[in-house]
Amino acid sequence: MAPFEAFYWRRCRGPICGDDSAEIVVLGPRMVQDMVDQVKLIRQKMNAVAYRLALLPALDRVHNVFHVSLLWRYVNDPSHVLEVVNIKLDEYLSYLEVPKEILDRKVRKTGTGETVLLKVLWSNHNVEEATWEAEEAMKERYPILFYQIVYVG
Template sequence: MRLCMVENANPHCVGKRLVREKLLGPEIIQMTSEKIDLIRKRLQTAQSRQKSYYDNSRRKVEFEVGDMVHPGFSLDYYEPLKIKDNLTYEEVPIQILDRKDHVLRAKTISLVKVLWKNHTVEEASWEREDEMKSKYPELFVNEASTYK
């Protein structure tokens, strides 16, 4: 059904009223096809505009090992990722940056802030200390002098 506006026949009522009109067979198919074409054209226009914005702001940049790419991130830590057959890779921690205790109602959880290989300091994450000690004990060798 389609809603159409028609002039109100009553001279005392100023305005318009809604009338329901049935669309049959080819009319509804034609109207739907026109709407789909309009939507496609608008999507193409939007995609073209976004591509243009992206292309105008893109530039080629090259770095070498030792260059400071981002504050707190040097390419000295960078190594090519070892991608597995299932297209995954293992995150490798390189340093403990900080430590804190997270207090719950009846329990305290010790957390450590971990800097991961191929990530910036801003991307460091808080992890459970007990889990990190069991998986990566080498990170905690000199911990007594650093945080106590």
């Protein structure tokens, strides 16, 4: 019996499986009961390898049950160790994110003109986590980032 058939109590009617209506077999009540018992056992075994996650309410759109076949074996790698960074949180458990530095600048040509993009390093983030932002939006939101102090001496 195929796993789909055992779990859903019906044959797969998809384009791959086809319909084997010619394979009708008359079974006695004892054989039917044995088959029902076997299907129950198969269902129990299939449910035994499924995991239910305890998710945050913010993740209510994510399905909380998955099968172990979706898991990959973890390969130990020392570079996976994360550094603990203390971030000051306010009473709403959030923090202010401000740009620290402009790392790069590039011009992207579009159908209507050109857009200037800046690679911005944000506070509380590493260089690898820098993001590309539109220059106009950054000048509007963070004008102090574009002022340079020049000392004449």
